[in-house]
Amino acid sequence: MLDPFLEFGFMRRALVGCLALAVAAPVLGVFLMLRRTSLTAEVLAHGVTPGIAAGYLLAGLSVPAMSAGGLVAGLLVALGAGALARSTGGREDASLAALYLIALALGVALVSLRGDTGDLTHLLFGQVLGVDDPALLLMAGVATLTLPALAIAWRPLALDCFDPAFAAAEGVRGGLWHMLFLALVVLNVLAAFQAMGTLMAVGLMMLPAVAARHWARELSGLVYAAVAMAVLSAWLGLLASYHLDMPSGPAIVLTAGLLWALSVVCGPVDGLLARLLRRPHLAR
Numbered sequence: 001m002l003d004p005f006l007e008f009g010f011m012r013r014a015l016v017g018c019l020a021l022a023v024a025a026p027v028l029g030v031f032l033m034l035r036r037t038s039l040t041a042e043v044l045a046h047g048v049t050p051g052i053a054a055g056y057l058l059a060g061l062s063v064p065a066m067s068a069g070g071l072v073a074g075l076l077v078a079l080g081a082g083a084l085a086r087s088t089g090g091r092e093d094a095s096l097a098a099l100y101l102i103a104l105a106l107g108v109a110l111v112s113l114r115g116d117t118g119d120l121t122h123l124l125f126g127q128v129l130g131v132d133d134p135a136l137l138l139m140a141g142v143a144t145l146t147l148p149a150l151a152i153a154w155r156p157l158a159l160d161c162f163d164p165a166f167a168a169a170e171g172v173r174g175g176l177w178h179m180l181f182l183a184l185v186v187l188n189v190l191a192a193f194q195a196m197g198t199l200m201a202v203g204l205m206m207l208p209a210v211a212a213r214h215w216a217r218e219l220s221g222l223v224y225a226a227v228a229m230a231v232l233s234a235w236l237g238l239l240a241s242y243h244l245d246m247p248s249g250p251a252i253v254l255t256a257g258l259l260w261a262l263s264v265v266c267g268p269v270d271g272l273l274a275r276l277l278r279r280p281h282l283a284r
Contacts, residue, residue, distance in 0.1 A: 001239065004238070004239065004242045004243075005238075010129050010130075010131075011129070011238065011242065013131050013132075013136060014128045014129050014131055014195070014238055014248060015234065015235065015238055016136060017128070017131045017135065017136050017139045017194075017195055018128065018195060018204070018234035018235075018237075018238065018252065019231060019234055020136075020139040020140045020142075020143045020191070021139055021143070021188070021191060021192050021195070021204050021230075021234070022204055022208075022227065022230035022231045022233070022234050023143055023147070023227055023230075023231070024142065024143040024146040024147055024150075024188060025146075025188045025191075025192065025202075025204050025205035025230070026204065026205060026208045026209050026212075026223070026226035026227050026229070026230040027146070027147075027150055027223050027226065027227065028041070028146070028150075028181070028184060028185050028188055028205060029041065029202075029205040029206045029208065029209030029210070029226060030209045030212065030219070030222045030223055030226050031157055031161060031181065032185070032205075032206065032209070033206070033209050033210055033213065034161040034162075034219075034222075035160075035161050037093075038206055038209075038210065039093075040093075040096065040182075040185070041185055041189065041202040041205050041206055042202050042206075043077070043096045043097065043099075043100040044074050044077060044078060044100070044182070044185055044186055044189055045189045045192075045193070045201040045202050046100045046101075046103060046104040046107075047073060047074050047076075047077030047078070047096075047099060047100045047103045047104075048070035048071070048073050048074040048077075048103075048186065048189055048190060048193065049070075049073070049103055049104050049106070049107025049108070050069075050073050050103050050106040050107040050110060051066075051068075051069035051070040051071065051072050051073025051074065051107075052066045052067075052069055052070040052073070052107065052190075052193065053069075053106075053107040053108075053110035053111045054069045054073075054110060055067070055068060055069030055070065056069075056110075056111060057110060057111075057113065062134075063132070063134035063135050063138055063194060064134060066193075067138055067190050070186075070189075070190045070193065071186060071187070071190055073103060073107075074186035074189065074190065075183065075186060077096070077099045077100060077103055078096075078179075078182040078183070078185075078186060079179070079182075080095070080099055081095035081096040081099055084099075127194075127195070127197075127248075127249075128195040128196070128238070128241075128248035128249050128252070129241075129248050131194060131195055135194040135195070138190070138191050138194070139191045139192075139194075139195070141191075142187045142188055142190070142191035143191070145184075145187065146184050146187065146188060149180070149184055150184070153177055153180060153181065156172045156173075156177045157177060157181060158219055159172055160172065160177065160178070185205075188205060189201045189202065189205075192204065192205070195248075195249065196249045196252070196253070197249055200249050200250065200253050203249075203252065203253035203256055204230050204233065204234065204252065204253075204256060207229075207233070207253065207256035207257055207259070207260050208225075208226040208227070208228075208229035208230040208233060208256055208259070208260075209222070209226045210260055211225075211226070211229055211256075211259055211260040211263040211264075211267075212225035212226035212229065212263075213267075213269065213270070214263040214264060214267025214268070214269050214270060214271050215263060215267050215268065215269060216269065217269055229256070229259050229263075230256070232255075232259065233252055233253075233255045233256035233259060234252055236255045237251040237252030237253070237254070237255035237256070238251070238252065240254075240255060
């Protein structure tokens, strides 16, 4: 359970990077779930692809260049979808779907210009065991920025999730906090793409958050449960990849998926077993 991390430096680096993702990203996932916009994170993960690809074409596998390009692309997709929805009267999710499909196709096309399928695989699926110092600094820096920002935005975001009408009556500027929240989601997706790839960057963000709803009812409890399961998924997933000779990114996501399935079955809050064992109310 511990020997791979004690013996190999690349395993320790992978664990540290994944733990940095696990303490911040699931908190965003909880708010996305409560706002019923869980797929927004997946859309933004694909939306950063052309920016990452542009940074790769200009500077190679440079984390700062790819991260800067991905940040610009992700913000353009997020802000562009909102602007299109307001100016045309359409739904924001429809605009996001259109923009992310275009962005994903453009990103893959840009990477393929070099003709190296290995680089395309690295972009789409990541390489947890190849995390270097710049990537670790990016993950740690994003987590360090995300947690204080969420502490400041906690009340406005919670109010907007549970009672938007009351939040508006109290003068909470929901649109401004929503843009800040989306910016944090984009940053966390960028921090995760080096390890998990753009296709699975939201694995540690959403699966633990969705599983947490079966273990807690209050917002704070949801956050604690989501972070705990994300940390457990990172640790057990890396162990599974080492002992079973599996790709690390998919192993971590599959572990998170297994914890979600166990939560659905065994969780005390609306779990299948809890529903079956619940005593029926006495009839009047």
